[in-house]
Amino acid sequence: MADFDLKTGGAVRKRIGLIAGSGQFPLLFAHAARQAGVEVVALGFQGETDPALSKYVNEFHMLKLGQLSRMINAFRRAGITRAAMAGAINKTKLYTRIRPDWRAVKFLNSLRNKKDDSLLRAFADELESEGIKIEPSTMFLPSLLAPEGILTRRKPNHREQVDIVFGWKMAKVIGGLDIGQCLVVKNQAVLAVEGIDGTDSTILRGGRLCREGAIIVKVSKPIQDLRFDVPAVGYDTIETMKRVKARVLAVEAGKTLMFDREKMIDAADAAGISILVQRDETLPEVHERPSKIGLPDFMGRGSAQSILRTDQTPVLIRQSRPDALRVGVVGVGYLGRFHAHKYARLPEARLMGVVDINAEQAARVAAEVDAAPLTDYRELMGKVDCVSVVTPTPNHFAIARDFLAAGVHVLLEKPMTTTIEEADRLIALAEQKGCVLQVGHLERFNSAFTAILPRLKNPMFLESTRLALFNERGLEVDVILDLMIHDIDIALHIVQSPLKQIRASGVSVLTQLPDIANVRMEFVNGAVANLIASRISLKNLRKLRIFQEDCYVAADYGRKRAYAVYREEEADDSGYPEMSMEEIEIDERDALEEEVNAFLQAVKTGGRPRVDGNDGRRALDVALSISRQIDEQMREKWELSRNVLQGSF
Numbered sequence: 001m002a003d004f005d006l007k008t009g010g011a012v013r014k015r016i017g018l019i020a021g022s023g024q025f026p027l028l029f030a031h032a033a034r035q036a037g038v039e040v041v042a043l044g045f046q047g048e049t050d051p052a053l054s055k056y057v058n059e060f061h062m063l064k065l066g067q068l069s070r071m072i073n074a075f076r077r078a079g080i081t082r083a084a085m086a087g088a089i090n091k092t093k094l095y096t097r098i099r100p101d102w103r104a105v106k107f108l109n110s111l112r113n114k115k116d117d118s119l120l121r122a123f124a125d126e127l128e129s130e131g132i133k134i135e136p137s138t139m140f141l142p143s144l145l146a147p148e149g150i151l152t153r154r155k156p157n158h159r160e161q162v163d164i165v166f167g168w169k170m171a172k173v174i175g176g177l178d179i180g181q182c183l184v185v186k187n188q189a190v191l192a193v194e195g196i197d198g199t200d201s202t203i204l205r206g207g208r209l210c211r212e213g214a215i216i217v218k219v220s221k222p223i224q225d226l227r228f229d230v231p232a233v234g235y236d237t238i239e240t241m242k243r244v245k246a247r248v249l250a251v252e253a254g255k256t257l258m259f260d261r262e263k264m265i266d267a268a269d270a271a272g273i274s275i276l277v278q279r280d281e282t283l284p285e286v287h288e289r290p291s292k293i294g295l296p297d298f299m300g301r302g303s304a305q306s307i308l309r310t311d312q313t314p315v316l317i318r319q320s321r322p323d324a325l326r327v328g329v330v331g332v333g334y335l336g337r338f339h340a341h342k343y344a345r346l347p348e349a350r351l352m353g354v355v356d357i358n359a360e361q362a363a364r365v366a367a368e369v370d371a372a373p374l375t376d377y378r379e380l381m382g383k384v385d386c387v388s389v390v391t392p393t394p395n396h397f398a399i400a401r402d403f404l405a406a407g408v409h410v411l412l413e414k415p416m417t418t419t420i421e422e423a424d425r426l427i428a429l430a431e432q433k434g435c436v437l438q439v440g441h442l443e444r445f446n447s448a449f450t451a452i453l454p455r456l457k458n459p460m461f462l463e464s465t466r467l468a469l470f471n472e473r474g475l476e477v478d479v480i481l482d483l484m485i486h487d488i489d490i491a492l493h494i495v496q497s498p499l500k501q502i503r504a505s506g507v508s509v510l511t512q513l514p515d516i517a518n519v520r521m522e523f524v525n526g527a528v529a530n531l532i533a534s535r536i537s538l539k540n541l542r543k544l545r546i547f548q549e550d551c552y553v554a555a556d557y558g559r560k561r562a563y564a565v566y567r568e569e570e571a572d573d574s575g576y577p578e579m580s581m582e583e584i585e586i587d588e589r590d591a592l593e594e595e596v597n598a599f600l601q602a603v604k605t606g607g608r609p610r611v612d613g614n615d616g617r618r619a620l621d622v623a624l625s626i627s628r629q630i631d632e633q634m635r636e637k638w639e640l641s642r643n644v645l646q647g648s649f
Contacts, residue, residue, distance in 0.1 A: 014037060014038045014039060015038065015039040015040070015041060015058075015078070015079065015080060016033060016038055016039070016040060016041075016080070016082050016083060016084060016135070017040075017041050017042075017043070017075050017078070017080035017082065017083030017084070017132065018030060018033075018040050018041065018042040018043070018057065018083065018084055018085075018086060019042075019043050019071070019083060019084070019085040019086070020042050020043065020044045020045075020049045020053055020086060020087050021045070021048055021049065021085070021086065021087025021088045021089045022048045022049060022050070022087050022088050022089070023050075023087050023088055023259075024050075024259060025086040025087045025088075025137070025232070025257070025259070026042065026044075026049065026050070026053050026086045026087045027050065027052065027053055027056055028086075028141060028144070028259075029084065029086045029137065029140060029141060030042065030053060030056035030057050031056055032140035032141050033140050034056065035140075036140055038140075039057075039058040040056070040057040040058055040059075041057065041058060041059040041061075041074070041075065041078040041080055042054075042057040042059065042060050042061070043061050043063055043071050043074055043075070044060065044061070044062050044063065045062070045063055045064065045065050045089070046062055046063070046064050046065075047065075048065070048087075048089055049062070049087065059078055061074045064099060065089070065099075066099050066100035066101060066104045067100075067101050067104070068100070068101055068103045068104040068107060068126070069101050069102070069103045069104075070101070072103075072127070072130050072132070075130075075132055076130070080132060081131055081132060081133065082132065082133050082134075082135050083127065083132050083133070083134060083135065084134065084135045084136065084137045084139065084227075085134065085137055085227075086137045088198075088232075107122070107123075107126055110122070121225055124225070124227070134227055135227065136226065136227045137227065137230060138226075138230065138257070144257050144258060144259065145230075145253075145254050145255070145256065145257065145258070146233075146251055146252070146253055146254070146255075146256040146257070146258040146277045147253065147277060147314060147316060148253035148254070148277050148278065148279060148314065149277055149314070149316050150274065150275070150276055150277075150590075151261075151265050151268075151275040151276075151277060151316060152265055152268045152269050152273065152274050152275045153269050153589050153590065153593060153594070153597070154268075154269070154272055154273065154274045154587060154588065154589050155274055155276075155447075155588040155589055155590060156247075156248050156250075156274045156276055156588065157447075157560065157585070157586040157587070157588040158559070158560065158561055158586070159187075160213075160215055160247060160248050160274070162188065163185050163186060163187065163188060163215040163248075164215055164217060164248065164250045164276065164278075165283060166185060166188045167183045167184075167185035167190070167215055167217035167250070168217055168219060168250065168278070168280075168283055169283075170183055170185070170190060170217075171183045171217050171218070171219045172219060172221075172222060172280070174193060175219060175220070175221030175222055175223075175224070176221065176222045176223065178221060178223065179193065179194070179195070180193055180194025180195055180202070181194055181199070181218050181219060181220065181221060181224075181231045182194035182199045182202045182203070182216065182217065182218040182231075183202075183206075183216075183217045183218075184202060184203060184205070184206025184207060184209075184214050184215070184216055184217075184246075185206075185214070185215050185217065186210045186213055186214050186215060191205075191206035191207075191209045191210060191214060192205040192206030192207075192209070199218060199233070199237065199240075200236065200237070200240045203216055203237070203240045203241055203244065203246060204240060204243065204244060206244075207241070207243070207244025207245070207246050208244055211245070212244070212245035212246075212247070213245065213246070213247045214241075214244060214245075214246040214247065215246070215247065215248045215250065216237075216241060216246055216248065216249045216250065217250045217251075218231050218233060218249070218250070218251050218252075218256065219231065219251070219252045219255075219256075219280065220252050220255040220256070224255075226255060230255065230256065230257050231251065231252070231255065231256045231257065232256065232257035232258075232259065233249065233251055233256060233257070233258055233259070233264070234257075234258065234259035234260050234264055235259070235260040235263045235264045235267060237249065237264070238264055238267045238268050238271065238273060239267065241271075241273055242267075242271050242273070246273065247272070247273060247274065248273065248274045248275075248276060249268070249273065249274070249275050249276070250276045250277075250278060251275075251276075251277055251278075252277070252278065252279070252280060253277045253278060253279045254279070256277070262318065262319050262347070265318070266347070272587065274588075315341050315344055315345065315368050315369055316344070316345045317344045317345065317369065317370055318344070318345050318346060318347045319347060320347055320348075320349065320350040321347045321348060324347065324348055324349055324350040325348060325349055325350065325385045325386055325600055325603060325604065326350050326352050326383060326384045326385045326386075327343050327349045327350065327351055327352065327384055327385065327386050327387065327388070327600075328351070328352050328353050328354065328355065328377075328380040328383070328384040328386075328387045328388075329343065329351070329353075329354045329355065329387065329388045329390060330355045330377045330380070330387055330388065330389045330390065330391060330399055331355065331356060331389065331390040331391035331392075331395075332354045332355070332356045332361060332362060332365040332390070333356070333361065333390070335390050335413065336354075336356070336365075336388070336390030336391075337365050337368075338592055339388040339390050339411075339592070339596065340354050340365050340368070340369045340371070341368070341369060342590070342592055342593045342596040342597075343369070343388075343596060344368075344369040344370070344371075345593070346593070346596065346597055346600065348597070348600045348601075348604070349596075349600060351369055351370070351371040352371060352372065352380065352383050352384050353366070353371050353372035353373070353374045353379070353380055353383070353384075354366050354369065354371050354372075354373060354374065355374045355375065355376065355377045355379070355380065356373075356374075356375065357375055359373070359375050362374060362375060377399055377402075377403075378402070380408075381402075381403075381406055381408075382406075384408060385408065385409065385603065386408060386409035386410070386411070386436070386599070386600070386603050387403055387408055387409075387410055387411070388410075388411045388413070388440075388596070388599075389403070389410060389411070389412050389413060390413045390440075391413075392476055393413075393415055393417070393418055393476060393477055393481070394418055394476060396412055396413070396415075396416060396417050396418075396422075397417045397418070397422040397425075397426065400412050400416075400426055400437075401425070401426060401429060404426065404429045404430050404433055404435050404437065405429060405433065407433050407434075407435060408435065409435045409436040409437075409599075409602075409603045410426075410430070410435065410436070410437050410438070411438045411439075411440060411595075411596070411599045412426075412437065412438070412439055412440065412616070413439075413440040414439055414440050414441050414442075414485055414486070414489075414616065414619070415477065415481045415485055415616070415619070415620050415623060416439045416613065416616040416617065416620055417620065419624075420617065420620065420621055420624065423613070423616065423617040423620055424617070426613060427613040427614060427617060430613055436599065436602045436603050436606075436609055436612075437609075437612060437613040438595075438598070438599045438602065438609035438610075438611055438612060438613075439611050439612070439613060439615060439616030439619075440595060440611075441485075441486060441489040441490075441611045441615070441616065441619065442486065442591050442592060442595055443486045443487075443489070443490055443542075443557060443591070444489070444490070444493065444595075444610055444611050445589075445591040445592075445594040445595045445598070445610070446555075446557050446560075446591045447560050447586050447587060447588045447589050447591070448544075448555040448556060448557050448559075448560050448561060448562045448586060449490070449544070449555055449557065450587075451555070451562050451584050451585070451586050451587065452544075452546070452553050452555050452562050452564070452584060455551070455553055455564055455584075456494060456546060456548065456553065457548055457549075457551075458548055458549065459494055459495060459527060459546045459547065459548040460526060460527045460528070460547060460548055460549075461527065461528050461529075461530075461546070461547040462490075462491055462494060462495065462527070462528070462529040462530070462544070462545070462546050462547075463529075463530045463531075463544070463545040463546075464487040464490065464491070464529070464530070464531045464532065464543070464544050464545075465532045465541060465542075465543045466483050466484065466486065466487055466531075466532065466533045466534075466541070466542050466543075467532075467533075467534050467537035467539060467540060467541040467542075468483060468534065468535045468537055468540055469535075469537060469538070469539070469540055470510060470535060470536045470537075471535070475511055475513075477513070478506075478513035478514045478515075478517075478627055478630075479506070479513070479514050479515050479516060479517050479533050479534065479535050480506070480514065480517055480519075480533070480623050480626050480627050480630070481620075481623050481624075481627065482535060483533045483534075483535055484517055484519065484531055484533035484623065484626070485619050485620070485623045487529075487531045487533065487544075488519075488521075488531065488619045488622050488623055488626075489611070489615065489616075489618075489619040490544065491521055491529035491531065492615075492618050492619060492622065493615070494546070495523050495525070495527045495529065497523040497524050497525035497527060498523065498524045499521060499522075499523055499524075499622065500522045500523055500524045501521075501522040502519065502520070502521055502522075502622070502625055502626060502629065503519070503520040503522075504517060504518070504519045504520070504626045504629045504630050504633075505517070505518050505630065505633060506518070506630035506633070506634070508634065509536050510536055514627070514630050514631075514634070515534065515535050515536050516533070516534040516535075516536065517531075517532075517533050517534075517626070517630060518530075518531070518532050519531040519532075519626055521622070540558060541558065542556070542557035542558045543555070543556050543557065544557065550566060550567045551564060551565070551566050551567070552564065552565045553565075560586050560588050561583070561586060562583075562584040562586060563581060563582060563583045563584055564581070564582050564584060565579060565580070565581050565582075566579065566580050566581075566582070567579060568580055598610050
């Protein structure tokens with residue numbers, strides 16, 4: 001802080017000037033400066049600056065807009081050589097209530113134009129000509145800058161992603177003209193551009209031009225001087241968006257002030273609004289693809305890439321609420337690490353520790369989520385209310401048993417155990433101890449699946465395809481227990497009828513266990529589920545197709561898109577049935593975060609989790625039956641081959 005030294009009578013003081021506008025920013029600046037040991041000399045403006053600022057600064061002078069000479073003289077008398085500008089000025093007052101002094105008149109007349117950037121840069125130059133250097137307004141408050149990531153539970157869906165990229169590029173172009181920082185868009189049409197009336201008025205103007213679903217994009221201008229002109233959003237922004245049922249707020253990472261962040265995120269979550277914070281240099285290309293014969297292209301080859309790769313952004317750590325549950329994660333490999341991330345960003349949880357037998361991995365994840373690194377899960381006993389168990393399947397039973405016996409609620413990754421007997425013992429223990437036992441069948445929380453679920457009525461044929469690139473994780477179990485068990489659970493959940501017969505076939509290709517499997521599940525009510533799973537594919541693919549009377553529904557789990565094709569009651573002129581197609585709107589959310597949040601809510605309320613131990617047991621029972629059937633087939637083929645070879649000799 002040597003730059004702020006001011007020598008008076010042998011003593012050294014650290015001081016900075018503050019040109020304070022409206023809102024809470026000046027108060028936050030003054031408080032942060034005081035915590036840093038820096039004195040603040042503040043200049044406010046009548047009708048703009050909160051008089052309460054005087055309580056947080058060493059000197060406070062209230063001026064009228066336009067009193068430039070008094071401003072400079074006040075700083076001179078206080079020995080100020082550095083200053084910051086924080087808080088907004090109502091721009092409409094610059095044209096209605098300002099009474100400039102003679103120096104301000106000369107200053108305004110010297111301007112080529114009165115655009116925001118030109119005015120502020122010239123004002124900074126005027127102060128610096130008097131030996132008062134302008135410093136960044138965020139110098140004491142870097143934590144106010146928006147962090148990169150999707151901050152809310154809801155994520156922008158495909159249509160919204162297209163609009164965000166469109167609006168972002170348009171906002172940058174308009175920002176280059178120094179017109180405004182905010183745009184309202186929908187369906188790749190600009191509904192409103194920010195003018196002198198400000199962001200909230202822009203949101204209201206644009207939002208009222210569409211019934212709902214407006215996208216709000218606010219970015220920094222290409223020529224913006226972020227020392228004194230930083231775009232800002234806050235709780236009031238979300239409240240304004242709620243009035244017009246806007247769906248997404250997209251702002252620029254590291255270049256946007258975010259006031260009342262926790263309150264803002266909570267309000268957005270409650271309203272189903274997405275908050276996306278993106279960097280301009282990493283904005284992807286997202287295109288709408290033309291479709292053929294009226295059907296969307298998303299179920300075929302190709303897809304729009306995600307607007308934000310959240311696995312490459314820093315973990316958002318939310319402040320825990322006073323009644324937050326104490327949680328831990330046992331096993332923080334690939335999937336367990338993401339469990340820890342989700343707990344860290346949910347205010348309903350207080351992450352106490354992460355456990356892994358690999359001490360380096362535990363320490364690495366613990367540093368990401370600000371939790372204690374542990375190597376023995378028993379160290380969590382007495383310190384947590386609930387845990388996620390994300391270890392290899394053979395370890396599930398012993399670890400879950402110990403926690404349940406201690407009265408700790410458990411979220412157990414799938415498959416829940418290696419045997420039905422172990423599953424039964426865990427279910428009984430959870431019931432005895434009054435604990436929640438939830439099983440991690442993630443696709444139940446997939447946005448595409450939750451979107452189509454209300455449309456399913458007595459489905460009679462289900463086809464699921466799940467292909468995955470070869471991965472060394474999960475090889476302790478076969479492809480049925482590794483991948484297909486998700487689709488088994490979905491089929492059992494959708495078809496509310498007892499299972500009648502299973503026909504299965506599988507092949508071991510790269511491992512000693514089946515790597516590819518095809519299964520036909522027949523139900524008592526006549527419904528059929530055909531499941532295909534492979535873990536040695538050249539691409540990742542997760543699709544579900546469902547046929548029922550007068551309707552065909554399809555969902556792409558990976559791309560988070562879905563559509564339905566209906567047969568209309570009236571035939572067309574040719575006599576053939578009239579068909580109509582609907583692309584289903586997706587309320588996109590992070591499936592794992594929804595799963596973890598549902599677990600926490602079940603623990604808090606004592607309610608039944610969406611996927612309880614009995615659901616996990618049913619899926620496990622069917623999966624084990626399929627595995628036994630395929631193992632028997634493989635054994636018979638091996639015996640036949642051996643006999644043939646022996647006979648040939």
